[in-house]
Amino acid sequence: MTKKNILVVCATSTDHRELEAFKNDYNLHFQEHDGSLLEKILCACPGHPTEDYKPDHEIQQLLDFCQEHAIDAVISTEDYPGCIFASIITHHLGLPGPSPQSVLTCQHKYYSRQLQKEVVPEATPDFRLIDPTNFEKAHFDMPLPVFIKPVKSYFSILANKLLHEAEFERLLQASLPPILFLQQLNWCLKNYTSFEFNANYILAETLLEGVQVTLEGVVYDDEINIIGIVDSIMFPGTLCFERFDYPSHLPENVQQRMHLIAKKFIHAAKLNNLLFNIELMYNPTTDEIHIIEVNSRMSSQFADMFEKVNGINTYQILLDIALGKKPTLFHDQKKHNVASSFVLRRFDNGRVLKTPSKSALAKVYQDSPDARIEIHLEKGQTLDAIIQDGKSFRYGLINLGASTWEGLFAKFKSYEAHLRFEFIPNQEFL
Numbered sequence: 001m002t003k004k005n006i007l008v009v010c011a012t013s014t015d016h017r018e019l020e021a022f023k024n025d026y027n028l029h030f031q032e033h034d035g036s037l038l039e040k041i042l043c044a045c046p047g048h049p050t051e052d053y054k055p056d057h058e059i060q061q062l063l064d065f066c067q068e069h070a071i072d073a074v075i076s077t078e079d080y081p082g083c084i085f086a087s088i089i090t091h092h093l094g095l096p097g098p099s100p101q102s103v104l105t106c107q108h109k110y111y112s113r114q115l116q117k118e119v120v121p122e123a124t125p126d127f128r129l130i131d132p133t134n135f136e137k138a139h140f141d142m143p144l145p146v147f148i149k150p151v152k153s154y155f156s157i158l159a160n161k162l163l164h165e166a167e168f169e170r171l172l173q174a175s176l177p178p179i180l181f182l183q184q185l186n187w188c189l190k191n192y193t194s195f196e197f198n199a200n201y202i203l204a205e206t207l208l209e210g211v212q213v214t215l216e217g218v219v220y221d222d223e224i225n226i227i228g229i230v231d232s233i234m235f236p237g238t239l240c241f242e243r244f245d246y247p248s249h250l251p252e253n254v255q256q257r258m259h260l261i262a263k264k265f266i267h268a269a270k271l272n273n274l275l276f277n278i279e280l281m282y283n284p285t286t287d288e289i290h291i292i293e294v295n296s297r298m299s300s301q302f303a304d305m306f307e308k309v310n311g312i313n314t315y316q317i318l319l320d321i322a323l324g325k326k327p328t329l330f331h332d333q334k335k336h337n338v339a340s341s342f343v344l345r346r347f348d349n350g351r352v353l354k355t356p357s358k359s360a361l362a363k364v365y366q367d368s369p370d371a372r373i374e375i376h377l378e379k380g381q382t383l384d385a386i387i388q389d390g391k392s393f394r395y396g397l398i399n400l401g402a403s404t405w406e407g408l409f410a411k412f413k414s415y416e417a418h419l420r421f422e423f424i425p426n427q428e429f430l
Contacts, residue, residue, distance in 0.1 A: 003027050004072040004323060009062065009089070010082030014300045017372070018315045026319065029069060031062065033078070055081065055184045056191075062089050071095075073322035077300040080107070080154065081184045087296075088192065096273040096324045098219075098296060100192035105269055106276075106296040107185060109151045109203050111195055112269075116291055119268040123261045123280075123291050125206040132172045132202050137165070140204075147207050148175050152185055152199045153293065156239075156389055161207065175202050208290050210283035213248055215262050216299055216306070216314065218275050218329065220321050224263045227317075227329055228310065229255050230302055232279075235345070240392045244341040245405075246305045254282055257289055271296060273321050275314060301397070304372050305339040308401035335370060336401030342412050344396035346423065349384055352377050352395070354422035364415050372399035373419075383423070395421065 004026050008015050011030035019028055066074070066089060074089050074097065076082035083103055090097030105111050116124040128142055129151075148171060149159035158175045162168065182199040189195055212232040218225050229248040232241055248255060262278050275298035281290045298314050307313035311331030320327035355375055364371055374397040376386055383393035398415060402408035 005029065005069055006073045006075060006319065006322065007031065007062070007066060007069075007071045007089075009033075009074060009076040009086045010078035012078055012300065013374075014303070015077055018300070018303050018313065021313070022315070022319060029065070029071070031065075033082070054187050055085065056187070059085060059088055063092055066093055073319070075318050075322045077298055077318070079295065079297055080152070081188075083297040084185070084188050088188070096322055098271050098274045100188065102269050102271045103296045104185075104189055104193050104195075106271075106294045107152065108189065108195065108197075108199060109149070109153060109293065110197060110201065112294050113203070113205075115268055116265060116294075119264050120261050120291070123289050125208060125290050127203055127205045129197065130172065130202040130204055131200075132176050133200075135168075135172060137168050140168075142204055142206070145207055146204045148172070148202055148204050150175055150177050150199070151197075151201045151203050152177065152182060154181075157387070162204070172202055176200070208281040208283070208292065210281045210285075210288075211250065212279065212281050212292065213250065213258070214244070214299060214302070215258055215278045215280060216275065216302060217262055217266065217277070218317055218321065218327060219266060219272050220326055222272055224266050225329060226259045226262065227275075227314065228306060229258060230299075230305070235347075235392075238347075238391065240345060240347075240389065241343050242345070243343060244302065244305070246302065246309055246339050250282060254289070258282075261289060261291065265291070265294060269294075275318055275321070301341055301399075304370065304399055305341060305401070308336040308339040308370060309334055311335075337403050338405050338408055339399065339401040340408055340412070342398045342400070342416075343394055344398065344416075344421065346383060346393045346395065347391075349382060349393060349426040350423035351382050352379050352421070353424050354420060355379055356419040356421065360419050363418065368400060368411070368415075370401060371415075372397070374398075 006026050006028050008028060008030045010033040074086050074095055076086035087098050087100045087103040091100055105115060110129050113127045145161055145163045148162050158177060160171050160175055162171050186198045189198055214230045214232060216227040218227060228246055231245040231248045233243045233245060234240060235242045258280055266276060274296060277295045277299045279292035281292055298318055303314045311334040312328055317327040361373060377395050383395060400408060400411055402411055
């Protein structure tokens, strides 16, 4: 049987790792993409392009590639610009995938909020659109504190709490991404939507409190199904993720309410033939559920966690949908009852003195063959050498499964000690 040709747009390191399991089943074509480019622009680092950039040339190159290599399916797990480009390519080629309009509705957080307000008002926090170039504080009618962020989010960077009126001007300017960062999105908005507002705006929202989760779902041929809900656990007293737990600890009736909210929005957004994830907040005091953000892509960080507990890796689901096949979401041959993605993080800068040895990594994999370990920095690098959230320094991930939560946490502690990252504190190398 002839193997199907699949194009992976803006391929990530996680894509390469997880899709390795499918290389004998498909001809996988990876579009190599400098994922650090937008990070450099966002952080005003040297070396990023300064000329105007429009994505039409890159999109045309991808369309030509698809024609030349008889591509049968196009996928992307990368948020920006990957999932937008993939939707445009499948739109032009008539392949399964979400429409560019539906994807861009999720990418532009103001229009996403507008749609949420229409179809799930009970789950939509109060919000206002702000033009930072023409803002009059006297006309702002939301009580402080509020959360302000760009209408195009990127790893929570530039998102800030606005606590005092005196901070308005500073935080508005600090929350707006560089124009060059927004050029790709603005070009896509202009050419594939009729939206009045481009991405050069700020969104102010009511602060949300409670338990944060991520709901992962899938749409195939307009049929919406929920794969699972993952708990987001923060380091105490911070908004920095410590780990992600699956399955969720939330009461079943709360999870079912989340399912209903998600299905209402996804249907109204006309999203089809894709995986999606929605970040939500449950306040146990008020019993309210609110949407934090809707993403028109899968959470690749959780792909193996779903495989550990559900028996199916979400990359398999993504491939099936892209090829027009009804996906299988659960399998009886699961390996674990629970799974977590542990974030390796520090709260002070430093230089990496030591990373885990090959033998240390091999011992973990021998003990837990389905573990996933990501090391984000090399020996000699400072923790701020890669893009961070401005509040902490993430340097790796460890994804594990187990039969019980107690066993899972014990396993992580053992592996963390065994892998032995070492750092020189900030003050010692400045």
